[in-house]
Amino acid sequence: MNLSQLSDYLENALLNAVLRGQQYVSPAKVYVGLFTTDPTDAGTGTEVTGGAYARQAVDFTAPVDGQVSNSNEVLFPIATAAWGAITHIGLYDTVAGGNPLWHGPLEFQKVIDVSSQFKIPQNYLIVRLK
Numbered sequence: 001m002n003l004s005q006l007s008d009y010l011e012n013a014l015l016n017a018v019l020r021g022q023q024y025v026s027p028a029k030v031y032v033g034l035f036t037t038d039p040t041d042a043g044t045g046t047e048v049t050g051g052a053y054a055r056q057a058v059d060f061t062a063p064v065d066g067q068v069s070n071s072n073e074v075l076f077p078i079a080t081a082a083w084g085a086i087t088h089i090g091l092y093d094t095v096a097g098g099n100p101l102w103h104g105p106l107e108f109q110k111v112i113d114v115s116s117q118f119k120i121p122q123n124y125l126i127v128r129l130k
Helices: 008-020
Strands: 030-035 056-058 065-071 084-092 100-112 124-127
Touching: 008 100, 030 100
Parallel strands: none
Antiparallel strands: 030 056, 030 084, 065 124, 084 100
16 A cells, blocks of 8 residues: 555645745644545545544654655454445544545455454555655
8 A cells, every 4th residue: 555645735735844934843643544435635535434433543664765654553443334445545634634644545445344444554554755
């Protein structure tokens, strides 16, 4: 799973910080969200709701050659209702609402039914800047 698409929000924040001297404050935590449609650069798309779903915090390794990966397994709650076919993930700066940071499609969609669980193994979520 690769996340190489920056959101419009983060693109603008980075350009303003690097090229215009405007301060960007990095989020204290980054959260992974699951989507049934492409969240797009604009942060649209259909994020899973209900059925015990909640975004999960994720920590990343130090950058190597323009990329990082999740340093620990990311485990979502066991679904108490069907979440549908998960096709994309997004990174956000808050546990709910907030600003989109990165997004990308899954290599394979995963259907989450009642009593199913979505897991991202350690080092499987790769975020690239190249």
